[in-house]
Amino acid sequence: MKISIRNLTKAFPSRVKKGAPVIAVNDMNIEIPSGKLVGLLGPSGCGKSTTLFMLSGLETPTSGQILFDEQDVTTLAPERRGIGLVFQNYSLYPHMTVEQNIMFPLTNMRIPKQEAKEKALDAARLVQIEDLLARKPSELSGGQQQRVAIARALVKMPNVLLLDEPLSNLDARLRLQTREEIKRIQRETGITTVFVTHDQEEAMSICDIMVVMKLGIVQQLGEPQAIYDDPANLFVANFLGTPPINIFKGRIEKGKAYIGDEAIRTVDLEDQEIFVGIRPEGFIYDPKGALTLDVDHIEVMGRDKSVVSRHTASTKPTVRSIIDSDIKLPADSGEMKFNLKPNKVFLFNSAEERIL
Ligand SMILES: Nc1ncnc2c1ncn2[C@@H]1O[C@H](COP(=O)(O)OP(=O)(O)OP(=O)(O)O)[C@@H](O)[C@H]1O
Ligand SMILES: [Mg+2]
Structure with a gap:
């Protein structure tokens, strides 16, 4: 019916x-x-x-x-x-x-x-x-x-x-x-x-x-x-999502989306204040990566590890990224850089509507 x-x-x-x-x-x-x-x-x-x-x-x-x-x-x-x-x-x-x-x-x-x-x-x-x-x-x-x-x-x-x-x-x-x-x-x-x-x-x-x-x-x-x-x-x-999506305050300036002073991607959108959502599985460890996180600690979960970090632009107390347990990180804590998987990054305008 x-x-x-x-x-x-x-x-x-x-x-x-x-x-x-x-x-x-x-x-x-x-x-x-x-x-x-x-x-x-x-x-x-x-x-x-x-x-x-x-x-x-x-x-x-x-x-x-x-x-x-x-x-x-x-x-x-x-x-x-x-x-x-x-x-x-x-x-x-x-x-x-x-x-x-x-x-x-x-x-x-x-x-x-x-x-x-x-x-x-x-x-x-x-x-x-x-x-x-x-x-x-x-x-x-x-x-x-x-x-x-x-x-x-x-x-x-x-x-x-x-x-x-x-x-x-x-x-x-x-x-x-x-x-x-x-x-x-x-x-x-x-x-x-x-x-x-x-x-x-x-x-x-x-x-x-x-x-x-x-x-x-x-x-x-x-x-x-x-x-x-x-x-x-x-x-x-x-x-939706466990752990939940990470949300950062950001901005678009001259065709680039920024979190803090780091450009995370190019965009064809007007200059404005935005929210950037990044799913926990959207981070790729890369010493030359676009986004720097201050890693607090790492939780081992078997197949994956959960990297718990801080970032001044994050709207939540911690940033959680889930990465494959085979990926070697340089230390147990401290500043590390990550690239982002484009399909795991969403941009929202200040009215919280999706724009990209
Ligand atoms: N009989 C009623 N009289 C007045 N307000 C009501 C009545 N029933 C529900 N409401 C109000 O309507 C809104 C929706 O309630 P509803 O019970 O549909 O929510 P819900 O999504 O099922 O929440 P929950 O997950 O807590 O069960 C709430 O603000 C609630 O206070
Ligand atoms: Mg109910």
Whole structure:
């Protein structure tokens, strides 16, 4: 099922008298192709959950439209949208067994018991909890409970699966494992899935398409790698990547981009103040290199090493570069020069929009 979101806006009235409303989602326009796993990504408060709630019908838009394929569902009740919903707190019924929990949406629809049991077993198999059907939620681990919640969302074979931070209560290992599971289940079922997260690594690793949001406004939509390689603005560049991108204050003067008094490249742009973003993997050690860093220390990480440096123009306390562990550096610390890989360097104007 394709999802089209058109001029979607949600304004919440201010909680203080005569205060300005909170624009949780601001004129959102996106198309989600059928059968894809789409990540809504952004910092806390950027409007991810509000968007998901409007898709589910639990929240009514202030203006705009939502279409599932060609059907306008903007004002359709949640139970008539054919959606499966999973929240961060799994909200299983504690007094019911796993099987009863999974069957619940079906019994609610008055589907005959035997058929409901079969469907519940299918859904349980899909998330690999078929051995746990007789247990109560309290007898399950967090990851198992989350799978039950996913099975319950899947049991009706929804057209659209909506997941709001489904992994945030899990520990790091289980998180990793469960996100792979979600990817597998999504591939196997082909259900159009919208996955909300504030964790860029999580989104990058499993999503076909990512929608990066900030303050209710979509910043960029695309394949994770494409956004990483070609960020639209400083916010997006900074939000994606571990370790994060290095950002320097710089300027363009007579066709050259400078960081401090070092020219890092020629550019065909007007003189102006800029921000220079350099991905950690963008540095090449070279005694004749363009950029001088004051190396503080080097962290060995096996395949790579992480060079932690300082630079007066850096907007962050340290500059992090990741270089191959085979590369020999002249010392453990002190001034060293680096060349930069052109495709790992981005220039932004003072309004933080990408200019190169
Ligand atoms: N019912 C509400 N009434 C008033 N303001 C609300 C309501 N729900 C959300 N908001 C506000 O709307 C904005 C977006 O909230 P939303 O829950 O969509 O963010 P989010 O991206 O899901 O954040 P998080 O990552 O913290 O879950 C926030 O500023 C929030 O305070
Ligand atoms: Mg949220």
